[in-house]
Amino acid sequence: MLEHPLQRFFHSMRAKRPFDWVRFQRRDLLLIDHPLCQAVFSRQGAQLLHFQPQGERPLLWCAGEWPALSSAPVRGGIPVCWPWFGSHPNGSEWPQQGWARQREWRLLDAYADESKVVVSWQLDLEDWHVRLDARLGQRLELELCSYHEEDDDCLFSFALQPYWRVGALSRVVVHGMELESARGQRGASRIPGTWIPRGAVKQVLYHPGSLVLEDGGWNRRLRIDKNVSAGSVIWHPGSRPVEQVEPGEAERFLCIGAAGYRPGGLILAPGERMRLSLAAGLQ
Ligand SMILES: O=P(O)(O)OC[C@H]1O[C@H](O)[C@H](O)[C@@H](O)[C@@H]1O
Numbered sequence: 001m002l003e004h005p006l007q008r009f010f011h012s013m014r015a016k017r018p019f020d021w022v023r024f025q026r027r028d029l030l031l032i033d034h035p036l037c038q039a040v041f042s043r044q045g046a047q048l049l050h051f052q053p054q055g056e057r058p059l060l061w062c063a064g065e066w067p068a069l070s071s072a073p074v075r076g077g078i079p080v081c082w083p084w085f086g087s088h089p090n091g092s093e094w095p096q097q098g099w100a101r102q103r104e105w106r107l108l109d110a111y112a113d114e115s116k117v118v119v120s121w122q123l124d125l126e127d128w129h130v131r132l133d134a135r136l137g138q139r140l141e142l143e144l145c146s147y148h149e150e151d152d153d154c155l156f157s158f159a160l161q162p163y164w165r166v167g168a169l170s171r172v173v174v175h176g177m178e179l180e181s182a183r184g185q186r187g188a189s190r191i192p193g194t195w196i197p198r199g200a201v202k203q204v205l206y207h208p209g210s211l212v213l214e215d216g217g218w219n220r221r222l223r224i225d226k227n228v229s230a231g232s233v234i235w236h237p238g239s240r241p242v243e244q245v246e247p248g249e250a251e252r253f254l255c256i257g258a259a260g261y262r263p264g265g266l267i268l269a270p271g272e273r274m275r276l277s278l279a280a281g282l283q
Pocket residue numbers: 086096097161202233234235
């Protein structure tokens with residue numbers, strides 16, 4: 001059995017290296033096959049759906065069956081939530097997590113050399129603009145940059161919310177949470193804080209450091225970095241049924257990402273650039 005549904009393209013790979021396109025389940029997919037990693041982006045949402053460093057198991061989880069409606073977001077990989085994260089502050093009829101996941105992005109650039117693959121995507125929606133720069137090798141690095149050309153300040157938030165593939169959620173421990181619980185306290189660094197996911201979780205934490213996802217099932221440690229001003233978004237549905245997650249599949253992922261977010265939204269001034277970065281690699 002495949003450990004990721006998109007590995008199929010590399011098992012039968014006749015593809016041109018390092019880049020090739022395929023049409024799959026009504027989406028355009030950019031396949032990346034490089035000596036350091038294999039990866040798949042969807043043009044819809046500029047979503048990195050698969051990433052596998054050479055010699056390792058996949059880092060990302062992705063649903064196997066995608067929605068028939070091609071504008072509906074695929075669950076898995078690293079969704080880009082933009083220009084709002086979660087529910088829209090003013091109205092529930094707006095799509096959860098913003099427009100970016102539904103839209104077709106423009107590929108600006110894709111090139112590779114010995115040490116990396118670089119892919120850049122852009123989405124322009126009237127006066128709003130967002131760019132995603134990805135650098136892939138043994139680890140992955142993503143940066144989002146957004147600005148708008150409205151006349152006034154606007155409410156804004158964005159996030160990169162990865163579904164990390166794990167051997168078994170019941171054997172996961174997350175390290176680094178102590179930085180949050182201990183913020184502002186003396187002797188904070190001595191608190192041996194770890195967090196064991198149990199049940200549903202939905203939280204944004206603010207802390208300057210990295211988190212480490214220790215996966216006892218696959219016996220590996222994933223270090224997750226973000227820019228200092230970002231929050232760490234942590235999400236799992238627990239036993240609640242969720243679209244595109246087959247029974248038992250929720251045991252195979254945990255979402256830990258980066259969010260430029262504050263309750264009520266951030267303020268983005270006209271022309272101001274706001275950046276969000278996320279990097280991850282096995283230790
Ligand atoms: O189901 P989705 O729109 O992909 O969102 C998945 C989850 O993402 C976020 O972390 C939100 O805080 C949750 O409320 C949401 O359920």
